[in-house]
Amino acid sequence: MKPIFFALIAAAALSGCSIHSQQRLATVRAAGVHYETVEHLSDNTPLTPSDLIDLNRRGISDSVAIRHLDRVGLDYEARKEDIDRLRSAKVSDRVREAFVRASDRYVYWRSYAPPAFYAAPFPWYEPYGFGFGVRYTTIHQRRCR
Secondary structure (H helix, E strand, O other), rough: OOOHHHHHHHHHHHHHHOOOHHHHHHHHHHHHOOOHHHHHHHOOOOOOHHHHHHHHHHOOHHHHHHHHHHHOOOOOOOHHHHHHHHHHOOOOHHHHHHHHHEEEEEHHHHOOOEEEEEEOOOOOOOOOOOOEEEEEEEEEEEEEO
């Protein structure tokens, strides 16, 4: 029983998190989407407005971009020029709304998220000076949902 349990845990830890299936990525590649956009989708890195325009021009379903924006988000605050650029390229309203939501989440985590703390295992010894066992950090990381 224990070896099976540990094998399942090891498989889950080594598999990583994948937002898009290999079949969906193959469909995106076959549609002629630029290499950089496919890399952003496969590596789970944030999409740019150029990537969204490329997906739209190649006829890729809006659900691919929306799912990616909801799960990965953005790594910068969207500007009015970005929204206007998406609108002029005739990117759908649903994708533009997901783009704005992802930008809002980024702004929240960068500006307003409460700090997390780390409690040292030995409060009487703090290797970085006297901190009474509490280390404050900010959390902003991408994770699978």
